[in-house]
Amino acid sequence: MSVPPRHAGKLGNMSRSDVIVIGAGVVGLSIAIAAQMRGLNVTVIDREGPAAGASAGNAGAFAFTDILPLASPGILKKAPKWLLDPLGPLSIPPAYALQIAPWMFRFWRACQPSRVAQSTSAQTALMDLSKAELEPFLAATDALSMLRKEGNLQVYESGAEYEASLPGWQAREKHGIEFRHMHAAEMADIQPGIAPRFIRGTFTPGWYSIADPKLYTLALAAQFSARGGVIEIAEVKALSPIADGAEVVAVDGRRHVAGKVVLSAGAFSHRIARTLGENIPLETERGYNTTLPEGSFDLRTQVTFGGHGFVVTRLTSGIRVGGAVELGGLELPPNFKRSEAMLKKAQAFLPGLKAEGGSQWMGFRPSMPDSLPAIGRAKTTANVVYAFGHGHLGLTQSAGTARLVADMLSGKTTAIDIAAFSPQRFG
Numbered sequence: 195m196s197v198p199p200r201h202a203g204k205l206g207n208m209s210r211s212d213v214i215v216i217g218a219g220v221v222g223l224s225i226a227i228a229a230q231m232r233g234l235n236v237t238v239i240d241r242e243g244p245a246a247g248a249s250a251g252n253a254g255a256f257a258f259t260d261i262l263p264l265a266s267p268g269i270l271k272k273a274p275k276w277l278l279d280p281l282g283p284l285s286i287p288p289a290y291a292l293q294i295a296p297w298m299f300r301f302w303r304a305c306q307p308s309r310v311a312q313s314t315s316a317q318t319a320l321m322d323l324s325k326a327e328l329e330p331f332l333a334a335t336d337a338l339s340m341l342r343k344e345g346n347l348q349v350y351e352s353g354a355e356y357e358a359s360l361p362g363w364q365a366r367e368k369h370g371i372e373f374r375h376m377h378a379a380e381m382a383d384i385q386p387g388i389a390p391r392f393i394r395g396t397f398t399p400g401w402y403s404i405a406d407p408k409l410y411t412l413a414l415a416a417q418f419s420a421r422g423g424v425i426e427i428a429e430v431k432a433l434s435p436i437a438d439g440a441e442v443v444a445v446d447g448r449r450h451v452a453g454k455v456v457l458s459a460g461a462f463s464h465r466i467a468r469t470l471g472e473n474i475p476l477e478t479e480r481g482y483n484t485t486l487p488e489g490s491f492d493l494r495t496q497v498t499f500g501g502h503g504f505v506v507t508r509l510t511s512g513i514r515v516g517g518a519v520e521l522g523g524l525e526l527p528p529n530f531k532r533s534e535a536m537l538k539k540a541q542a543f544l545p546g547l548k549a550e551g552g553s554q555w556m557g558f559r560p561s562m563p564d565s566l567p568a569i570g571r572a573k574t575t576a577n578v579v580y581a582f583g584h585g586h587l588g589l590t591q592s593a594g595t596a597r598l599v600a601d602m603l604s605g606k607t608t609a610i611d612i613a614a615f616s617p618q619r620f621g
């Protein structure tokens with residue numbers, strides 16, 4: 195897509211749009227384009243411009259097979275061990291421990307088996323929809339050439355780790371997900387160069403990825419502009435309902451009205467929703483990575499080191515080593531020792547990896563306690579639609595979310611039941 199995005203500069207006195215989308219990440223831009231496809235006139239507002247948030251630095255996976263919520267009894271078993279290592283896969287900086295406690299309590303409640311079963315079935319429905327919507331959406335946005343179908347290889351260091359993964363695979367099997375367990379020799383056919391300490395693996399061929407998540411998000415911005423959309427740079431402070439729509443108020447005091455407003459500002463969305471009187475338990479799971487120059491490793495599929503909480507991915511921009519969850523809120527400075535710790539492990543796990551010349555990044559996953567996104571109308575006005583909180587799966591679920599929100603904006607019945615994603619489900 196060669197058309198550059200049109201940025202109208204600061205939010206000015208504009209004509210009224212049918213729809214304003216707040217947030218130019220992969221979720222907001224996918225929604226904006228899906229709304230344009232329904233004949234609506236759309237403006238996107240972002241405080242920095244396209245691809246400024248988590249959508250730029252993620253691992254690029256369409257993880258359609260990841261139907262099991264993170265909030266599950268399995269994670270409760272692993273968490274105590276992980277928390278002992280300050281640079282391990284899961285950490286809570288002491289400075290944020292009190293603030294995160296209410297969210298952790300809700301997370302813990304969401305780990306009850308009955309809640310996990312409900313979340314899994316809702317997540318599966320959204321994954322199926324997202325998978326079905328993805329290729330038509332990529333084709334319509336000239337981005338089909340960025341899709342890679344190289345699968346994912348999850349590797350295990352011990353028989354015990356492999357055995358512990360089996361209930362999860364059985365649950366996926368029930369939902370029709372294809373996978374293949376294997377020993378080291380077969381793993382080496384799929385991905386040579388993995389250290390011999392990894393003795394078993396599971397390959398999921400239905401795991402897709404995008405050539406580069408930042409370039410994809412920028413391509414969506416260009417596509418949106420080419421279809422006549424305008425991207426405004428403004429930091430949104432508040433929303434308020436008006437008789438036949440909603441008003442968006444920027445930090446600098448300027449205002450804009452639209453018939454409908456979609457709030458998709460990633461991990462910052464709850465702050466804006468608060469101005470409508472809603473207290474939505476959105477937190478951030480901060481994630482880290484290092485992107486090494488192209489050619490740093492001959493990677494043929496995404497490799498997931500699940501026991502260590504990170505993945506290694508081949509992107510147009512290079513080899514990305516990333517993951518980890520740091521429950522540290524939106525204000526603490528990044529701790530790039532995490533990126534370094536993952537890179538060191540990656541060198542040990544993939545002995546041929548050249549670890550020099552990388553660039554580090556930290557991003558804010560927008561996460562609800564039960565691992566499901568918030569998709570639905572605001573409590574006080576039907577003219578504001580929320581679409582945020584996709585956690586580890588925002589890219590994966592972007593096309594499905596766009597379909598659902600476009601259905602809502604054009605007054606249609608949503609393609610799947612969205613009750614489980616209600617933004618108000620935590621009361």
Ligand SMILES: Cc1cc2nc3c(=O)[nH]c(=O)nc-3n(C[C@H](O)[C@H](O)[C@H](O)COP(=O)(O)OP(=O)(O)OC[C@H]3O[C@@H](n4cnc5c(N)ncnc54)[C@H](O)[C@@H]3O)c2cc1C
Nearest residue numbers: 219221241247248249252253255430460481587588589590
């Ligand atoms: C290390 C890591 C790896 C990941 N890997 C994957 C993966 O492989 N697959 C996957 O599906 N997901 C992955 N994710 C998750 C994924 O990146 C997110 O779920 C997704 O990017 C969220 O998209 P978004 O559009 O909701 O938010 P964002 O991309 O964060 O966009 C939000 C936008 O809102 C804007 N904004 C915020 N506040 C305001 C305001 N007040 N006014 C105006 N604009 C505002 C920001 O500038 C930003 O551009 C990963 C995340 C991390 C951190």
